[in-house]
Structure formats: structure tokens, C-alpha cells
Amino acid sequence: MFRVPERVRAAVAGRFGARRVLVVGDLMLDRYLTGAVGRISPEAPVPVLRLGGERVVAGGAANVARNLIGLGLSVAVAGVCGADADGSALTALLDAAGMDRAAVLVDLGRPTTSKTRVVASGQQMLRIDSEDTAALSAPLADALVQAVLARLPDAQVLLLSDYAKGVLSADVCARLIDAAASRGLPVLVDPKGRDFSRYRGATLLTPNRAELALATGADATDLDGLLAQGEVLRAALGLRQVVVTLGELGMALLDGDHPQPTRVPAVAREVFDVSGAGDTVIASIAAGLAAGLDPIDTAHLANLAAGVVVGHRGTAAITAAELAAAIAGEAALEQAAKVRGLADMRAQVEAWRAAGERVVFTNGCFDLLHVGHVTYLERARRHGQRLVVGLNTDRSVRALKGPERPLIGEQDRARVLAALAAVDGVVLFDEDTPIELIRALRPDVLAKGADYREDEVVGAAEVKGWGGQVVLVPLVADRSTSAIVARMHPDG
Structure with missing residues (x-):
């Protein structure tokens, strides 16, 4: 599109x-x-x-x-x-x-x-x-x-x-x-x-x-x-x-x-x-x-x-x-239309790459979207012309965050992400890590928050192996979904 x-x-x-x-x-x-x-x-x-x-x-x-x-x-x-x-x-x-x-x-x-x-x-x-x-x-x-x-x-x-x-x-x-x-x-x-x-x-x-x-x-x-x-x-x-x-x-x-x-x-x-x-x-x-x-x-x-x-x-x-x-x-x-299945997203990524555009990939739960998320995504996209977000399914979020999460269902999270100008594509994945998604899409740039070290980033070795780049994106301090939830329920 x-x-x-x-x-x-x-x-x-x-x-x-x-x-x-x-x-x-x-x-x-x-x-x-x-x-x-x-x-x-x-x-x-x-x-x-x-x-x-x-x-x-x-x-x-x-x-x-x-x-x-x-x-x-x-x-x-x-x-x-x-x-x-x-x-x-x-x-x-x-x-x-x-x-x-x-x-x-x-x-x-x-x-x-x-x-x-x-x-x-x-x-x-x-x-x-x-x-x-x-x-x-x-x-x-x-x-x-x-x-x-x-x-x-x-x-x-x-x-x-x-x-x-x-x-x-x-x-x-x-x-x-x-x-x-x-x-x-x-x-x-x-x-x-x-x-x-x-x-x-x-x-x-x-x-x-x-x-x-x-x-x-x-x-x-x-x-x-x-x-x-x-x-x-x-x-x-x-x-x-x-x-x-x-x-x-x-x-x-x-x-x-x-x-x-x-x-x-x-x-x-x-x-x-x-x-x-x-x-x-x-x-x-x-x-x-x-x-x-x-x-x-x-x-x-x-x-x-x-x-x-x-x-x-x-x-x-x-x-x-x-x-x-x-x-x-x-x-x-x-x-x-930004929210796609894997086959459609792979075809779209290939089309963008054929047109000479650099594709950035990042992933996350993006539960209860806040300014920290938005700023992170905007900064990630600056490393290319297109940004694809791998989004954890509800089952995958529960495996990572516990049975009380996510607060927002996967389809709603995907639709809100798609409304952001910085995001060009959203694809859901059900696995505990996005490694298979990364291997399928073969992005030019893999972005992750700067709270990670490069050797901790899932898919870093693979992306660098095909000539891609791994970037660690600075985060906005004191912004997280967990902190927002804690303020909503101060007594636990």
C-alpha cells in the first residue's frame, strides 16, 4: 500500500x-x-x-x-x-x-x-x-x-x-x-x-x-x-x-x-x-x-x-x-492493511527491497502503548525507509509476562501499532522468540532497545551473517507498561 x-x-x-x-x-x-x-x-x-x-x-x-x-x-x-x-x-x-x-x-x-x-x-x-x-x-x-x-x-x-x-x-x-x-x-x-x-x-x-x-x-x-x-x-x-x-x-x-x-x-x-x-x-x-x-x-x-x-x-x-x-x-x-500474515509480509518486504528501500525489523509485546514505545519506533525507523514490527501474540505475551498479561488483546495491539506513521507493517508471531520471523523476512536492520547488549539480541548473528546491521535504540527513561500498571494499582 x-x-x-x-x-x-x-x-x-x-x-x-x-x-x-x-x-x-x-x-x-x-x-x-x-x-x-x-x-x-x-x-x-x-x-x-x-x-x-x-x-x-x-x-x-x-x-x-x-x-x-x-x-x-x-x-x-x-x-x-x-x-x-x-x-x-x-x-x-x-x-x-x-x-x-x-x-x-x-x-x-x-x-x-x-x-x-x-x-x-x-x-x-x-x-x-x-x-x-x-x-x-x-x-x-x-x-x-x-x-x-x-x-x-x-x-x-x-x-x-x-x-x-x-x-x-x-x-x-x-x-x-x-x-x-x-x-x-x-x-x-x-x-x-x-x-x-x-x-x-x-x-x-x-x-x-x-x-x-x-x-x-x-x-x-x-x-x-x-x-x-x-x-x-x-x-x-x-x-x-x-x-x-x-x-x-x-x-x-x-x-x-x-x-x-x-x-x-x-x-x-x-x-x-x-x-x-x-x-x-x-x-x-x-x-x-x-x-x-x-x-x-x-x-x-x-x-x-x-x-x-x-x-x-x-x-x-x-x-x-x-x-x-x-x-x-x-x-x-x-x-x-499494514497488519499482514507472514507470507504477505515477506512478499511486501521483498517488494520494498527490490525498490531499493532499507527494511528495519523490531519486535515486542507493545502492551498498553505509551510514549516510550512510540519514540522507540520512530527512532528505529530512522535506520531505514520501512519498519516492520513483529508483535507477540497473546499466548506469547503470557509466556513472557505472566497470566495477567497482556492487558490489550493482540488484534487491538496490532491495529494501534498500524496507526502509527513510523510503522509500515505489523506481523504477529506465536513463538517465544521472533527468530523464525527474522529468518523469513531477512531484514536489512535489526533494532532492539539499548537496554540489551548486542549478544543478547535474538537474531543478531543471523542478520549480521547476511550482511545486515544490528542497532541498539535509546529508550525514553522511566516509561514502561509495568510502571503504568503499578501506578494504576498502587496497593498491588
């Missing part, structure tokens, strides 16, 4: 500093016709929908912009629409959302791209698309590029949202990416199609699993092979990062700085509709990067945001309030 850092919480609470993002791409109108089906038509064997309502929302690149607005950013949007009723409806929605749409041009030769979904009792029955996917005429493409270039000086991020509807040709992409690069602006791309070479020189791409498989020729069912080919593609196109969205498996970040992909696991949520989830992902990443967050932070943030919008029906946009609530829920889930 990824802990949500304070800097991420602060960015969301501060609405990402109201940074400005310039969104360029295929604008759409999403229309929903909803009602109920009660009979089959006598004219043909098809259901008859009794229309109950109609709703229109901005979709495609405009939905990316909606997500950014919802997160608190300032947005300018560029693209084309037709000189038709759908175009008027779409521009009215952009105006109502508070976007700068001066770079939205009218193409007299094509309809506004629209998707009409017929939905009965929450189930989509039919989708009707109106579109022209031909590339823009040369004069219109040039006018669009010039309109975008005029707005680059005010932007912190350029975002290209490609739905393969003709706006983002290879020439348009190359001109915009080069212009942004000359200004030092990050360029984020939600890609489409088989040929990703049009995005050469961009900062970050966000393909889904199927899109990356199509672009690389890799087998989408072989995740390791697919991500390996994604890294080859990233390097060949001169991209800094590729974030691959993996549905229920979360995301994978490829950045060249790490030998293995950084995996961001999904948080289990009830899924109603995945429409627009990719728009939310790239919008959240753009918001994070605009606010100065690092790629791993932004990927985790985007993962949480996507988990929110798939819980809505229809194309939906995230809001800063929803994202803050998701972060709060994630924090509680992260704490509970």
Missing part, C-alpha cells in the same frame, strides 16, 4: 494552487436518454423505451477539462466543434463550467462529435455516435495550433487528449510538443491508435492495457512482458514516464529511474460505469504535476480519483472534495 503523504493532502486541500492547464484534443457531447422498458415493439423484436429524461455533459477532451475544473485548477480548452445544435450545447457547457474556450474553433465541414447512450433501468442498451474522424483541414489545423501557442505562456501544463477524432494529427502533436518543450512545460498525453510515435518528446503518456498492447504488439495478457515493452517504447520516444492503467490491478509507472515498474494497487470499490475514468486519471496527474508533486504521488492520486468516478453512473468528473474524502478513506484502509 502507498501512504498518502502530507504534501499530497495539502495539494488537494489547496486545490492544487489553482494552476492553469491547457487542454487540447477531441471535444465531444455525451447525451444520455434514460427511461424504462416495459414491452417489446409490435413492429420489430426490439424493446420500447419509455423516455423519462435526457441529460447532456461535456465529454472527451472536454471531460478532462471538467475534471481539472472540479479539482480547482484553471483551464483553457482547445479543439473543434461543428456549427450545429450539439456544438452550441457543448460550448454552453464549457461556459457554464468556467473554462476559457477562446481556442475552440468551428469546423463548418463536420458535425460536433457526440455519443448518445440509451439507458434503461441503469443498463445501457444502445450507443449512437455522430462523428467525422478525418484529419482537420490544413488551414484549420494551423489556426488551432496558433490559438494554442498564444495560450502557452499562461499554462503550467499542456495536456493532449486524443480520442482519434481528427484533431491531434502527427503534425499538430509535433508542433505543440516542440513548442511546449521549448518553454519547459510538461506535456501529458492520453494516447490512441497503433502509432505512438506522434507523441515523441512528450513528458508522460497514460495508455490503458489494451492501448499499450496495440502500440507495442505485446500480449495484453502477459503483464510483465507488456510492461517491459512499454519501457522500451518509453525510452525510444524520449518520454520521461508512462503510466499504464490496469483496471482492477491499479496502475504501473514506468520512468526509467527504476529497473522495475512501480505498481500502484487499486483500492476495491463498487464499479457502476468506467466511462471517463481515463479522463480523470490524466486530469489528476496533470493537477499533481502542476502542483509540483512527484510522479509516484500523482499516480497514486489518479488511482484514487479514478476509483471515485467509476462509482458514478455515466461520464463523471472528480471534485476536490470527493478526492479529499477518498484520501481520508484510503488512510484508514492503509492502516488496517
Whole structure:
């Protein structure tokens, strides 16, 4: 699990500093016709929908912009629409959302791209698309590029949202990416199609699993092979990062700085509709990067945001309030998830070590947690990046402390330890000593209180034998569970 850092919480609470993002791409109108089906038509064997309502929302690149607005950013949007009723409806929605749409041009030769979904009792029955996917005429493409270039000086991020509807040709992409690069602006791309070479020189791409498989020729069912080919593609196109969205498996970040992909696991949520989830992902990443967050932070943030919008029906946009609530829920889930069985903890320790992180192990009863415990754990964690606590079970505590202990049951003790920021993992052990646990986890650092000598520390010889380190951590004076119990019962 990824802990949500304070800097991420602060960015969301501060609405990402109201940074400005310039969104360029295929604008759409999403229309929903909803009602109920009660009979089959006598004219043909098809259901008859009794229309109950109609709703229109901005979709495609405009939905990316909606997500950014919802997160608190300032947005300018560029693209084309037709000189038709759908175009008027779409521009009215952009105006109502508070976007700068001066770079939205009218193409007299094509309809506004629209998707009409017929939905009965929450189930989509039919989708009707109106579109022209031909590339823009040369004069219109040039006018669009010039309109975008005029707005680059005010932007912190350029975002290209490609739905393969003709706006983002290879020439348009190359001109915009080069212009942004000359200004030092990050360029984020939600890609489409088989040929990703049009995005050469961009900062970050966000393909889904199927899109990356199509672009690389890799087998989408072989995740390791697919991500390996994604890294080859990233390097060949001169991209800094590729974030691959993996549905229920979360995301994978490829950045060249790490030998293995950084995996961001999904948080289990009830899924109603995945429409627009990719728009939310790239919008959240753009918001994070605009606010100065690092790629791993932004990927985790985007993962949480996507988990929110798939819980809505229809194309939906995230809001800063929803994202803050998701972060709060994630924090509680992260704490509970820190308590693991041995097999899961061993796999997690191996993953941390593979990512170059130094793992510290300590153990104890931690009955009636007090400031001495907390300070000790904080000091122990300073010797690495991750701290795993081996926690004696109730039976093990009784064997060590006597039949009156523990005062607090093992599950409660584990959960309270997991709530500490210094603790990354808790694993229970039932033996009188943690030696088997230490041998299984093979920590880089074994920590114990300074009231021990090194030759008294269980597992010291083993840890030093595989090249690890043993540290004796200073304790807070006059702080112990036994002393607290004695004060509670002064007469014994």
C-alpha cells in the first residue's frame, strides 16, 4: 500500500494552487436518454423505451477539462466543434463550467462529435455516435495550433487528449510538443491508435492495457512482458514516464529511474460505469504535476480519483472534495492493511527491497502503548525507509509476562501499532522468540532497545551473517507498561 503523504493532502486541500492547464484534443457531447422498458415493439423484436429524461455533459477532451475544473485548477480548452445544435450545447457547457474556450474553433465541414447512450433501468442498451474522424483541414489545423501557442505562456501544463477524432494529427502533436518543450512545460498525453510515435518528446503518456498492447504488439495478457515493452517504447520516444492503467490491478509507472515498474494497487470499490475514468486519471496527474508533486504521488492520486468516478453512473468528473474524502478513506484502509500474515509480509518486504528501500525489523509485546514505545519506533525507523514490527501474540505475551498479561488483546495491539506513521507493517508471531520471523523476512536492520547488549539480541548473528546491521535504540527513561500498571494499582 502507498501512504498518502502530507504534501499530497495539502495539494488537494489547496486545490492544487489553482494552476492553469491547457487542454487540447477531441471535444465531444455525451447525451444520455434514460427511461424504462416495459414491452417489446409490435413492429420489430426490439424493446420500447419509455423516455423519462435526457441529460447532456461535456465529454472527451472536454471531460478532462471538467475534471481539472472540479479539482480547482484553471483551464483553457482547445479543439473543434461543428456549427450545429450539439456544438452550441457543448460550448454552453464549457461556459457554464468556467473554462476559457477562446481556442475552440468551428469546423463548418463536420458535425460536433457526440455519443448518445440509451439507458434503461441503469443498463445501457444502445450507443449512437455522430462523428467525422478525418484529419482537420490544413488551414484549420494551423489556426488551432496558433490559438494554442498564444495560450502557452499562461499554462503550467499542456495536456493532449486524443480520442482519434481528427484533431491531434502527427503534425499538430509535433508542433505543440516542440513548442511546449521549448518553454519547459510538461506535456501529458492520453494516447490512441497503433502509432505512438506522434507523441515523441512528450513528458508522460497514460495508455490503458489494451492501448499499450496495440502500440507495442505485446500480449495484453502477459503483464510483465507488456510492461517491459512499454519501457522500451518509453525510452525510444524520449518520454520521461508512462503510466499504464490496469483496471482492477491499479496502475504501473514506468520512468526509467527504476529497473522495475512501480505498481500502484487499486483500492476495491463498487464499479457502476468506467466511462471517463481515463479522463480523470490524466486530469489528476496533470493537477499533481502542476502542483509540483512527484510522479509516484500523482499516480497514486489518479488511482484514487479514478476509483471515485467509476462509482458514478455515466461520464463523471472528480471534485476536490470527493478526492479529499477518498484520501481520508484510503488512510484508514492503509492502516488496517499494514497488519499482514507472514507470507504477505515477506512478499511486501521483498517488494520494498527490490525498490531499493532499507527494511528495519523490531519486535515486542507493545502492551498498553505509551510514549516510550512510540519514540522507540520512530527512532528505529530512522535506520531505514520501512519498519516492520513483529508483535507477540497473546499466548506469547503470557509466556513472557505472566497470566495477567497482556492487558490489550493482540488484534487491538496490532491495529494501534498500524496507526502509527513510523510503522509500515505489523506481523504477529506465536513463538517465544521472533527468530523464525527474522529468518523469513531477512531484514536489512535489526533494532532492539539499548537496554540489551548486542549478544543478547535474538537474531543478531543471523542478520549480521547476511550482511545486515544490528542497532541498539535509546529508550525514553522511566516509561514502561509495568510502571503504568503499578501506578494504576498502587496497593498491588
